[in-house]
Amino acid sequence: MAEVHAEHRGTYGRPRIVAALHRRGRRVNHERVERIMREHRIAGITRRRRRSLTRQDETVAPVPDLIGRDFTAEAPGERLVGDITYLSTQEGWLHLLVTWNHAPEWI
Template identity: 65%
Template sequence: SYGALRITRELRRRGQVVNRKRVARIMRERQIAGITRRKSRSLTKQDRSAAPAPDLILRDFTAPMPGLKLVGDITCLPTAEGWLY
């Protein structure tokens, strides 16, 4: 998971005399690549001043007959072509 810069710093810390470009070249020749850890980000920002949505069914999900109470949620899935909702 280390990249060339991080490997160079570690080798120097251990007393080796090494250049970052040399480490990068050797990594490239041996097809070694560092893993980039991306920072997770939220797609939406919560509006803390907004009032919560009213609970119109008062948390009672039972219904005397089908189709009387309908509830739902939105799901977002990342795909190769973009987000699928």
């Protein structure tokens, strides 16, 4: 049990340790694993709660959809589509902005 916990850099808690032991062919009861972990002070790492980077202003009216989600265009530059996302890295948050003239066929 401690081996599984150590192999995964101390991140595995009771549910994952039980699953890993089952995959290795060991029949264990989740309550026993929980008790042994508590006795040996073994604990998994709890993931941080995701929090939104932006707060929506409830008083502002939504922006109208001017193109009615029809992204087809007769010529380049008629309708531009874009999206932005935030990526967590070891050096901090990066902002990824993507724009294109024509949406792919799958939209």
